[in-house]
Amino acid sequence: MAGSPVPLSGQDVGSFAYLTIKDRTPQILTKVIDTLHRHKNEFFEKHGEEGTEAGKKAISLLSKLRNELQTDKPIVPLVEKFVDTDIWNQYLEYQQSLMKESDGKPRWFHSPWLFVECYMYRRIHEALTQSPPIDDFDVFKELKEQNFFESQESIISLCTYLQELMRTIEELDEDQLKNEFFKFLQISLWGNKCDLSLSGGETSSQKNDLISSLEDLKPFILVNDMERLWSLLSKKTREKASVRVDIVLDNSGFELTTDLVLADFLLSSKLATEIHFYGKRIPWFVSDTTIHDFNWLIEQVKHSNHKWVAKCGVDWENCVKMSRLVYHDHIFWTLPHEYCAMSQVAPDLYAELQKADLILFKGDLNYRKLTGDRKWAFTIPFHQALSDFHPAPLCSIRTLKAEIQVGLQPGQGEELAASEPSWLTSGKYGIFQFDGPL
Ligand SMILES: O=P(O)(O)OC[C@H]1O[C@](O)(CO)[C@@H](O)[C@@H]1O
Numbered sequence: 558m559a560g561s562p563v564p565l566s567g568q569d570v571g572s573f574a575y576l577t578i579k580d581r582t583p584q585i586l587t588k589v590i591d592t593l594h595r596h597k598n599e600f601f602e603k604h605g606e607e608g609t610e611a612g613k614k615a616i617s618l619l620s621k622l623r624n625e626l627q628t629d630k631p632i633v634p635l636v637e638k639f640v641d642t643d644i645w646n647q648y649l650e651y652q653q654s655l656m657k658e659s660d661g662k663p664r665w666f667h668s669p670w671l672f673v674e675c676y677m678y679r680r681i682h683e684a685l686t687q688s689p690p691i692d693d694f695d696v697f698k699e700l701k702e703q704n705f706f707e708s709q710e711s712i713i714s715l716c717t718y719l720q721e722l723m724r725t726i727e728e729l730d731e732d733q734l735k736n737e738f739f740k741f742l743q744i745s746l747w748g749n750k751c752d753l754s755l756s757g758g759e760t761s762s763q764k765n766d767l768i769s770s771l772e773d774l775k776p777f778i779l780v781n782d783m784e785r786l787w788s789l790l791s792k793k794t795r796e797k798a799s800v801r802v803d804i805v806l807d808n809s810g811f812e813l814t815t816d817l818v819l820a821d822f823l824l825s826s827k828l829a830t831e832i833h834f835y836g837k838r839i840p841w842f843v844s845d846t847t848i849h850d851f852n853w854l855i856e857q858v859k860h861s862n863h864k865w866v867a868k869c870g871v872d873w874e875n876c877v878k879m880s881r882l883v884y885h886d887h888i889f890w891t892l893p894h895e896y897c898a899m900s901q902v903a904p905d906l907y908a909e910l911q912k913a914d915l916i917l918f919k920g921d922l923n924y925r926k927l928t929g930d931r932k933w934a935f936t937i938p939f940h941q942a943l944s945d946f947h948p949a950p951l952c953s954i955r956t957l958k959a960e961i962q963v964g965l966q967p968g969q970g971e972e973l974a975a976s977e978p979s980w981l982t983s984g985k986y987g988i989f990q991f992d993g994p995l
């Protein structure tokens with residue numbers, strides 16, 4: 558975008574982007590290769606010798622990828638035909654056209670971090686699609702499922718809390734309802750701590766009771782526009798018969814459970830009449846939600862031994878059947894583009910988002926794409942950093958895991974930096990950052 562600052566990049570030695578490319582991504586690739594090794598027998602049992610060979614092929618392609626990354630080789634075009642291959646390769650050419658110096662080739666440590674990080678996950682997918690018959694194997698599935706199982710205690714307490722609230726929800730006055738709304742929003746925010754990309758694929762589940770920790774976590778909310786979300790939704794519900802909230806999902810497992818709980822609350826409290834979710838078409842950033850993860854999680858919740866958890870699962874499945882909860886996927890979410898390009902690159906998706914009364918963007922990667930992953934000053938208004946991406950009123954719900962944050966008070970960023978050097982990347986801080994007319 559003309560007039561915008563430059564993107565974060567691995568060029569800045571010592572930056573979080575640099576360290577991610579240098580350390581975290583090879584670590585993730587090693588884990589993926591390991592996973593394929595561990596599933597060798599399964600591939601054989603399912604597909605015979607052909608399965609074994611496919612496993613070997615995927616491993617060799619991924620080892621090559623890891624080597625390209627670690628030796629800062631040029632980024633090469635995708636070769637395997639898939640729905641988005643041409644768009645990716647055009648984007649690569651566009652990145653190439655931006656390179657004024659060097660040998661004119663985008664490279665891992667020299668190109669925008671957002672681009673190369675997305676590219677790595679897209680290449681993992683390509684390695685699998687090039688290896689039939691194991692081409693639909695999700696290399697991150699195990700990790701996502703493990704995250705869900707390890708968060709059971711927290712899931713039980715969340716579902717129990719929601720189901721107990723359901724009994725009296727009709728009797729709550731405005732203030733009480735608002736208070737509950739704020740609780741479910743915060744649950745969904747802190748649910749975002751549990752992604753598996755930041756931890757390099759190491760387990761990162763929710764083991765403590767989140768509801769009882771909400772008060773203690775409040776000081777860590779750096780931008781808090783929850784009141785604006787309340788004003789918007791309560792006004793819409795007074796004015797319109799149907800109110801639509803769209804949630805651009807991030808991670809599966811515990812975070813997805815918190816998003817479903819929030820969605821259930823919005824429907825039950827009549828703050829919304831329909832919720833639309835957006836997930837990823839291919840496995841992405843380790844823990845991101847695909848349609849398979851979405852269906853799997855609802856099924857697990859439904860078959861829980863705990864009666865309130867199971868009740869949630871039954872309700873969610875019914876809501877899906879009645880289209881009160883609607884799941885969409887779109888290839889745009891796994892492209893490297895910043896969101897200000899959406900109206901051109903994916904006009905159908907942009908038009909879909911325009912139908913929402915409010916869009917909630919979950920997680921750090923969505924924030925990076927909303928703001929173009931650029932070196933904005935901390936005090937630049939969020940509206941400006943969105944660079945003309947305004948499909949509908951929107952709110953980022955994100956814990957900070959990348960060196961980017963806009964819309965802070967003067968001095969706020971500097972103060973945090975002085976007292977806590979890792980404030981931007983540790984996931985300890987969170988935001989509710991709203992943009993739009995009320
Ligand atoms: O799941 P989230 O919240 O989008 O976080 C994923 C995060 O992983 C990282 O890419 C680290 O690799 C973050 O910087 C990134 O944005």
Ligand SMILES: [Mn+2]
Binds near residue numbers: 807920
């Ligand atoms: Mn994620």
